[in-house]
Amino acid sequence: xxxxxxxxxxxxxxxxxxxxxxxxxxxxxxxxxxxxxxxxxxxxxxxxxxxxxxxxxxxxxxxxxxxxxxxxxxxxxxxxxxxxxxxxxxxxxxxxxxxxxxxxxxxxxxxxxxxxxxxxxxxxxxxxxxxxxxxxxxxxxxxxxxxxxxxxxxxxxxxxxxxxxxxxxxxxxxxxxxxxxxxxxxxxxxxxxxxxxxxxxxxxxxxxxxxxxxxxxxxxxxxxxxxxxxxxxxxxxxxxxxxxxxxxxxxxxxxxxxxxxxxxxxxxxxxxxxxxxxxxxxxxxxxxxxxxx
Numbered sequence: 001x002x003x004x005x006x007x008x009x010x011x012x013x014x015x016x017x018x019x020x021x022x023x024x025x026x027x028x029x030x031x032x033x034x035x036x037x038x039x040x041x042x043x044x045x046x047x048x049x050x051x052x053x054x055x056x057x058x059x060x061x062x063x064x065x066x067x068x069x070x071x072x073x074x075x076x077x078x079x080x081x082x083x084x085x086x087x088x089x090x091x092x093x094x095x096x097x098x099x100x101x102x103x104x105x106x107x108x109x110x111x112x113x114x115x116x117x118x119x120x121x122x123x124x125x126x127x128x129x130x131x132x133x134x135x136x137x138x139x140x141x142x143x144x145x146x147x148x149x150x151x152x153x154x155x156x157x158x159x160x161x162x163x164x165x166x167x168x169x170x171x172x173x174x175x176x177x178x179x180x181x182x183x184x185x186x187x188x189x190x191x192x193x194x195x196x197x198x199x200x201x202x203x204x205x206x207x208x209x210x211x212x213x214x215x216x217x218x219x220x221x222x223x224x225x226x227x228x229x230x231x232x233x234x235x236x237x238x239x240x241x242x243x244x245x246x247x248x249x250x251x252x253x254x255x256x257x258x259x260x261x262x263x264x265x266x267x268x269x270x271x272x273x274x275x276x277x278x279x280x281x282x283x284x285x286x287x288x289x290x291x292x293x
Contacts, residue, residue, distance in 0.1 A: 010036075012128035018086050020141040021079075021120050021239065021292070024131045033139055035077065035292070038240045045074035079292050080116035085109050089121035097123055106143045106271045112279035115288035117237070120272075144235075144242040147268035152205045154264035157277060158213055159198055161225035167216040174201050180211030183255045187211050187263075207263060214259040219250040222258055229277040230287055231269055238292045245269040 010025045023034020031040035089107040097105055109119035122142040126134035140146065162168035178192035189207040193200070201209035214222070226232065232247030246268045248257075253266075260266040272290055280287040 014083070015127045015129060016125050017083065017090065018079075018081055018120065019125045019128045020122050020139060021081070022128060023139075024128050034141060034240065035079070035238070038238060039077055043074045043077060046072045077293060080118065081120065081292070082109075082118045085119040086121060089119040090123070090125070093121055093123050104142055104146070106146075108143050108271050108275045110275045110279050110290055112282040112288065115276075115279075115290050117272075117290055117292050120292075141239055141241065143271040144237060144239045145270075147243055147245040147270050149265055149267070150269050150274055151264040153274060153278075154267070155205060155210050155262065156202055156281065157226060157229055157231075158210060158222065158262035159202060160229075160281065161222050162213050162216050163198075164225060165217050165221050168198060168213065170198070173197055174206065174209035174212050176204075176206050176208035178208070180208035182211045182214070182259050185256065187259070210262040211259050214262045217258075219253060219258055222261060223247075223250050226261070226267070228287070229280060230273050231267065231277065235270075235272050235276055235290050237272055237290045242272070243270060245273060 008029075009027070010029075012019075012022070012024070021034055023036035023038075024032055025036050025040075025044075026032050029044060031037040031043065036043065089109060093105045093107055096102075104123060106122040107119065108117065108121075110117050120141075120143050122140075124138040126138045131139070159168065162172075174196050176189055176191075176193035176196060178189050180187040180189065187207050191204070193204050193206050193208070196204065196206060196209060200206075226247055232244055234242045234244050236242075248266070250257075257266055276287065276290050279290075
């Protein structure tokens with residue numbers, strides 16, 4: 001005979017929205033990637049067990065079923081993601097990708113006081129309802145799984161190290177002739193900024209000033225500051241596959257490493273680590289753990 005059987009599958013009405021973060025379930029209803037994978041047992045629930053105690057060939061007198069174990073429904077998980085902010089981030093990334101044609105792009109929005117992640121976007125992404133049509137590189141949640149050399153984004157962290165250690169203050173001035181010199185090497189700047197204070201050194205992204213900062217503070221102090229800001233460690237965010245990035249200890253530095261680190265070189269970071277560090281600056285120096293749940 002013919003038996004009709006009802007089957008269920010997860011449907012994602014927003015399709016590509018936050019797809020790399022949310023992840024998806026397979027045909028067996030198990031989470032395979034993203035939040036779906038990390039919280040699979042919480043979301044999926046457990047099937048029950050019933051035993052048929054009587055057999056009947058009559059529709060008017062069906063066999064009796066005894067429930068041995070009742071089914072347990074899955075629980076809900078509420079993310080901190082704001083759908084409007086998420087949509088805005090993804091739309092802006094799409095425009096940037098069209099204009100500059102990068103291999104990938106990421107954006108993260110975080111509340112600096114609470115640590116709530118309000119948006120976590122990356123491109124390429126994929127349709128959660130048709131995940132089998134996507135490639136593995138499209139499905140990576142790049143803000144936590146991919147690291148990069150942050151470059152000039154680290155200059156404000158290096159300046160914070162100089163301030164915290166008492167080596168620099170509001171009265172500190174730096175002189176830029178269009179380059180800096182260190183260890184017999186000339187470090188080019190993108191302009192001759194002249195005499196600058198801390199604020200202008202950061203605003204102008206002055207390499208010469210940062211070379212001078214690297215000479216003000218000892219290696220251990222700079223390293224300790226970077227660690228306190230969360231670099232070289234996982235943030236602990238609720239997303240699978242998070243990596244630490246790379247931050248070598250001073251014992252592995254060369255004579256030029258301190259300056260390189262002040263320029264954001266010789267280390268790698270994830271987008272989540274970087275946004276958490278900047279949030280600490282906005283939060284009066286208090287580093288808050290980023291979270292999604």
